[in-house]
Structures are given as structure tokens and as C-alpha cells.
Amino acid sequence: MSASATLVDTQSPFGTYAAEGLVRFAWKLADRHDLSAALRKRIRLIVSRMFKGPYDTEVDGLKFRIYPGQNYDDRKILAKGRLPEKAEHKLLKPYLAAGSVFVDVGANIGSYTLFAASCGAEVLAIEANPQTAAKLAFNIQANSLDQVRLEEVAIGDQEGTLSLWSEPTNCGFATLVEDLTTGEWAGDWSAKQVAVRPLADVVAEQGLTRIDLLKVDVEGFEDRVVLPFLRTTDRTMWPSVIMLETNCRPHWAEDCTSELEALGYKAAGSTHDNTVFELAA
Numbered sequence: 001m002s003a004s005a006t007l008v009d010t011q012s013p014f015g016t017y018a019a020e021g022l023v024r025f026a027w028k029l030a031d032r033h034d035l036s037a038a039l040r041k042r043i044r045l046i047v048s049r050m051f052k053g054p055y056d057t058e059v060d061g062l063k064f065r066i067y068p069g070q071n072y073d074d075r076k077i078l079a080k081g082r083l084p085e086k087a088e089h090k091l092l093k094p095y096l097a098a099g100s101v102f103v104d105v106g107a108n109i110g111s112y113t114l115f116a117a118s119c120g121a122e123v124l125a126i127e128a129n130p131q132t133a134a135k136l137a138f139n140i141q142a143n144s145l146d147q148v149r150l151e152e153v154a155i156g157d158q159e160g161t162l163s164l165w166s167e168p169t170n171c172g173f174a175t176l177v178e179d180l181t182t183g184e185w186a187g188d189w190s191a192k193q194v195a196v197r198p199l200a201d202v203v204a205e206q207g208l209t210r211i212d213l214l215k216v217d218v219e220g221f222e223d224r225v226v227l228p229f230l231r232t233t234d235r236t237m238w239p240s241v242i243m244l245e246t247n248c249r250p251h252w253a254e255d256c257t258s259e260l261e262a263l264g265y266k267a268a269g270s271t272h273d274n275t276v277f278e279l280a281a
Helices: 021-030 037-050 072-080 086-095 111-118 130-142 199-205 222-232 256-262
Strands: 055-059 062-066 101-105 122-126 148-151 160-166 190-197 213-216 241-245 265-270 274-279
Touching: 021 037, 021 072, 055 072, 062 072, 062 111, 062 130, 086 111, 086 213, 086 241, 086 274, 101 111, 101 199, 111 122, 111 130, 111 148, 122 199, 130 148, 190 199, 199 222, 213 222, 222 241, 222 256, 241 256, 256 265
Parallel strands: 101 122, 101 213, 122 148, 213 241
Antiparallel strands: 055 062, 160 190, 241 274, 265 274
């Protein structure tokens, strides 16, 4: 695929865009962590101009159409030849089984959604970024996962609209927290208005009667997804397990982890970026 191929194609059948040897080699080079961060960044800039995608690839038995020039997860899939966030998937797998209900808030291109569905779970995937949601919809269809439902909406504490900030080299790192776009994560951010709804409303509209596992990865907005849901729904609807991204916790309005503990959740495992909480019986 040439440098000029920047289209987002959700119509051509899976297999249209082969990830050839040179493509894989280039992205593996850009992902080499034995190189300095500065050198790796320079290599990544060059590679992203030459090999943006799309590419069709299969990892861990799942099909993805990926755009490595636009998204971190896509780059990892191509460079590693497996799903990203391997440690997180290992933590979640014991909770996923045939018939379990998994709600994925901040679903990105589907690395968690497709993984959970492959374990037999019924999945509600929620993604606020319209372009990312379109890519996710393609990946769901490519895998013939009829047990996955997709909602294109942002989740917050009340219904309305908010600015969703995104950066062109990592569309999966979209955020409703404007302060996050400066400092450590400064870049070429731009905003678009998106619809926002409380999680309780979306879950009720989808007719869910329980949630076995809730995963929330929304770049500093996690507290405004989880806590309003727990405070406004009956305990019978509380997720048995919550996996919460915590690497943007300085941007929370409330300390979500301490609030979860006060409500009866206990930390059951963690990685560098995420913590898994179990609800005490």
C-alpha cells in the first residue's frame, strides 16, 4: 500500500488489502523498544507516512481491517502479530464464558469486543468516535459476530453533547477531557461534537438485565461513566467485574477507585494501565 492510501474503507470485502512483508517489517521496526524513544518516534513518523493502511490481517483467530498510521492498537496488531494488551486479556478471560454479558465502553477498533465475543460473551460495544465506530462495525461484520451490538455514542453523567478531542496519529486515544490534550499528550488535537448519554440509559434501551463484566477505557472520563451508573441503578444491575483504565486518573473529577471500594468492589488484579475490580458477594 502506497503513501497516498489514506482512505477509510468499510465497504470492500475483508482480504482486499494484504499486509505484505515489507509493511510488517517496517511496523516491527517502528515498534522496537530496544531503540531510544526519540529514534523510535522518528522511525514511526516515516513508516506512518509510507504505510498508513488500510491492511487486512488476522490475529489470534480474529479478523481486523487496520490503519496503523492512525491508531496505536492497529500498530500493535501489525507489529506484534497478536492482540494488544495481552496482560489485560489474561486478567479478563476467567470472567468470560458462553452467555456472559460484556459491556465495552470505549471499544476502539474492537480488540476487547472481538476477544470477549470469541470467548462466547454477548457484547454491547460503545464507541464515541464516529470514524472509529465505523471501523469497529466493519471488524464485527468481518468476524460474523451476531452477538455483538454497537452503539455510537459517548457515555457521561447526563444526556447532551460534548466536544470529543482526537489526534490523527492515535484516533483510539479520543477524550472528552480537554485538559488531557496538553502537556504529556500534546499534539495535533481537534474536536468534534458528539452525543453523550448516561450508561444506565443505553443499557436499559438495549434491554440488558445484567452486566457480568464492564470495561471502561475513555481517557480520563472513566469516573463520569462508572459512578453515575452505580449511583442511579439497582444493585442487581451492578457489574460483577469492572476493568477500569487508570493511567489518566489525574484527570478524573472524582477518585473512582476509592469510590468503587466504598461501594463494595475490591481490586482483583492490575496491569500498568488498568485495574480489575470484583464486587463482593
